[in-house]
Amino acid sequence: MTRQSSHTALLWIVAVGFFMQALDTTIVNTALPSIARDLHAAPLAMQAIVVAYTLTMALLTPASGWLADRFGTRLVYLVSISLFVIGSLTCAMAHSLDQLVWARVLQGVGGSMLLPIGRLAILRAVSGEAYVSALAMISVAGQVGPILGPTLGGWFVQSFTWHWIFLINVPIGAVGLYAVHRFLPNDTAHDAPPFDFIGCGLLSLCMVSFSLALDCPVETHRGAVSAALFAVAAVSAFAYVPYARHRRNPLFHLALFREPNFSVGLVGNLLCRIGSSAVPFLLPLMMQLELGYSPLHSGMMMLPIAIAGTLSKRWIARLVSRYGYDNFLLVNTALVGASIVAFAAFSPSLPLAVEIAILVLFGACNSMQFAAMNSVTLKGLSSKDAGSGNSLFSMVQMLAIGLGVSIGGLLVQVFEGQFGSASVGFRLSFVCMGVVTLLSGVVFRRLDSAPRAAAQASAAR
Structure with missing residues (x-):
């Protein structure tokens, strides 16, 4: 060959x-x-x-x-x-x-x-x-x-x-x-530095405890269990800081967070992805359980999101070059959050064209949001920190998907128990997840303006 x-x-x-x-x-x-x-x-x-x-x-x-x-x-x-x-x-x-x-x-x-x-x-x-x-x-x-x-x-x-x-x-x-x-x-095995099992264990304990706390049933008698799990998550996260400071090769160097846009981008990514990650979970459920769609029908209704997301990727470079990461993310985050809130309006009486328009808006803006967030979060890292930063960023991405599903499902249960209607539970959950996404726009306002200047300089070449 x-x-x-x-x-x-x-x-x-x-x-x-x-x-x-x-x-x-x-x-x-x-x-x-x-x-x-x-x-x-x-x-x-x-x-x-x-x-x-x-x-x-x-x-x-x-x-x-x-x-x-x-x-x-x-x-x-x-x-x-x-x-x-x-x-x-x-x-x-x-x-x-x-x-x-x-x-x-x-x-x-x-x-x-x-x-x-x-x-x-x-x-x-x-x-x-x-x-x-x-x-x-x-x-x-x-x-x-x-x-x-x-x-x-x-x-x-x-x-x-x-x-x-x-x-x-x-x-x-x-x-x-x-x-x-x-x-x-x-290929043959390469010399690998010792893996940080303790650091990985601390962060794993944090993520698992936090996720299990959100997955606990909403009944009052389980509140103590959730509180204990949240406490375990917080203690393990804070314990990682002094541990990483004194270890020569920690899983993730604390120096990563000295790059301001990495820290801002990581938090903004987490919030934004929590909101948008609830959509693929909640929307098919609402369509089948509340709107009477068949599984195939609900699956086909997700097509506009994926297709619009694929087609919109070609616009991101020009938009960022023209408006900068800070302005682009501020406006685009508002559009993503608003489209998630708009899913609460889905009903048998809502025209199909309006539903598809909302799905297309969410798909296009969400895809561009991911591309812009990925770029602005990682581009300021040095070559030495790029690998570690990308690994941490990937962890946060996957964690956010799980948290979005957990929080979205929890909200539906809470609102359904409060108002006695699953339909109201789904609609209010979409509103809440849209608001969570909008909050990430506040985080992105703290971005350093340097990426904007760099993007405009790159576009001028």
Whole structure:
């Protein structure tokens, strides 16, 4: 096999892995009511299925690079695909909600390494000049996954059973395993610095405790449990600061936060993604449970979001160059928050054209929001801190998805209990999540104006 064909095969392998991960993040959402009926569970209890997957990926993402250095990229990639396929099979065979949640954890262990290990394999095999083009190719797979996911999930549920949303990963994974074994270079392990297990444990304890506190039932007698879990999360987070200050190679250096836009961008990202991440979970549930949509119909209603998001990416560079990150994020955040609030107006009497317009607005603005937030958060980091900063940023992204689902589901339960109507619960939850997103605009006002000057200088060249 020639060097060029070997690189092409590598790109396809990584693209398929990225596609599986992106597909599985969205394909489950439209199937949740059907899964709930089959497992005799409440639909809102299905949030644990999403949270278990995303939280597991958040916990394990920092270790992916160390594992690749310690055991070799090829071996780790083979193991990650194998775990993902085994986890998918276990999900399909689950007979209770608890079994499905643990199966999703196993699936998340494999999914957490698919993209970062794939990027690393490309970085080591592809020359610097072709690296950007290679990443652009695999990013297409990441865009196709969310477009196909909701509709494919709805079709599987309506035409077959919900089990097929997981079984579809088996043939794809089998092809991936063969391709990795056949085409991925058999690299040797590299010298890896000692992994910071204690630091990773502290941050993991913080994220797990915080997520479990939000997932506790809303009954008053469980309030003490939630308070205790929040306290554990706070103590573990604060304990990391002195620990990292005195360790030579901590998981994340505290020097990262000396870059002002990194700190501001990280907090803004967390708030904004919490609000917007609730939408893919709450919207299909509301459409099926309150508006009477079929699984396929609700899945197709998510298409405008994904398509508009894909098409709008080409506008972001010109808009940022013209208005700067600070002004762009201030206005665009308001549009994202307003569109989330507008989902509360969805009803059988609302014209379809208006619903599609709201979905398109959210999809386009949310996609550009992610691109701008990613760029402004990471671009000021030095080359020394870039890897660590990107790893922490990835953790926050996955954590925000889980928190968005947990908080969104919790709000629906609280408002439903307060007003005795699930419909009111969904609508007020969208309003609250939109307000959370709008709050991130206040955070983005603290951005340093330097990125704006840099963007305008770049555009002038």
